[in-house]
Amino acid sequence: MLFDSHAHVDGPEFDADRAEVLDRARAAGVKRMVVIGAVGDPSSAERSVALAEKDRDIWATIATHPHDVGKMTDDWWAVHERLAPHPRVVAIGETGLDYYYDHSPRETQKVAFARFLELAHRVKKPVVCHIRDAHDDARAILKEGRAGEIGCVIHCFTGTPDDAKAYAELGYYVSFSGIVTYKTAQPLRDAVPLVPRDRLLIETDCPYLAPIPKRGQRNEPGFIVHTAEVVATCAGMSFEELASQTMENTCRVFRITAP
Ligand SMILES: [Zn+2]
Ligand SMILES: [Zn+2]
Numbered sequence: 209m210l211f212d213s214h215a216h217v218d219g220p221e222f223d224a225d226r227a228e229v230l231d232r233a234r235a236a237g238v239k240r241m242v243v244i245g246a247v248g249d250p251s252s253a254e255r256s257v258a259l260a261e262k263d264r265d266i267w268a269t270i271a272t273h274p275h276d277v278g279k280m281t282d283d284w285w286a287v288h289e290r291l292a293p294h295p296r297v298v299a300i301g302e303t304g305l306d307y308y309y310d311h312s313p314r315e316t317q318k319v320a321f322a323r324f325l326e327l328a329h330r331v332k333k334p335v336v337c338h339i340r341d342a343h344d345d346a347r348a349i350l351k352e353g354r355a356g357e358i359g360c361v362i363h364c365f366t367g368t369p370d371d372a373k374a375y376a377e378l379g380y381y382v383s384f385s386g387i388v389t390y391k392t393a394q395p396l397r398d399a400v401p402l403v404p405r406d407r408l409l410i411e412t413d414c415p416y417l418a419p420i421p422k423r424g425q426r427n428e429p430g431f432i433v434h435t436a437e438v439v440a441t442c443a444g445m446s447f448e449e450l451a452s453q454t455m456e457n458t459c460r461v462f463r464i465t466a467p
């Protein structure tokens with residue numbers, strides 16, 4: 209039984225065949241998933257919560273992605289503040305800093321990140337963080353925002369082994385996506401054993417970043433099996449051990465009852 213800790217199945221990429229995608233996930237052993245309602249405007253948050261209300265194996269997060277915070281209005285904030293306490297919303301995110309794409313001004317990203325951290329404290333829920341090429345600034349904001357007290361996931365980790373170690377020392381969870389299966393990603397595979405087993409998560413981040421051998425296709429939660437195989441090998445665990453450990457970890461950080 210696997211838990212996809214980060215999937216964007218609310219998105220338009222899945223409008224034509226969402227039910228089939230979810231059926232295929234279950235058939236592949238992916239029994240649970242967290243849908244990230246944070247892409248573009250807050251209709252993503254609304255759609256994710258609606259999916260989580262309909263399906264007892266799906267939970268939602270809400271926020272505005274760092275790519276899109278430059279467009280955020282007071283109305284967007286109002287939606288997030290309304291949805292944050294919703295019982296099917298298990299975290300605030302994805303929020304964070306992306307200095308690789310710089311789609312929003314860095315200062316705007318930092319202010320929004322700190323504000324989402326405050327919202328997470330207010331509703332006593334963990335944060336899911338998207339950090340790319342910005343790990344030093346992110347750690348400063350996360351420490352200042354006392355993220356360790358509410359729980360913190362560094363999703364789709366792409367930092368160095370030292371970054372992984374630094375997050376682990378702060379007690380944060382580190383989540384690996386399909387990137388870990390790519391040939392050029394040896395530093396990521398080296399980072400896996402540096403994350404304590406009880407802080408390890410896996411995710412698809414679908415529809416993006418399909419793992420090998422599905423690379424280039426639209427990613428979907430069922431494909432997480434391939435990522436799990438590689439992470440298990442790097443962590444020195446069997447597939448079954450990795451599956452049950454990451455299931456336990458994901459339930460713990462999102463305060464979901466274990467199956
Ligand atoms: Zn992300
Ligand atoms: Zn994402």
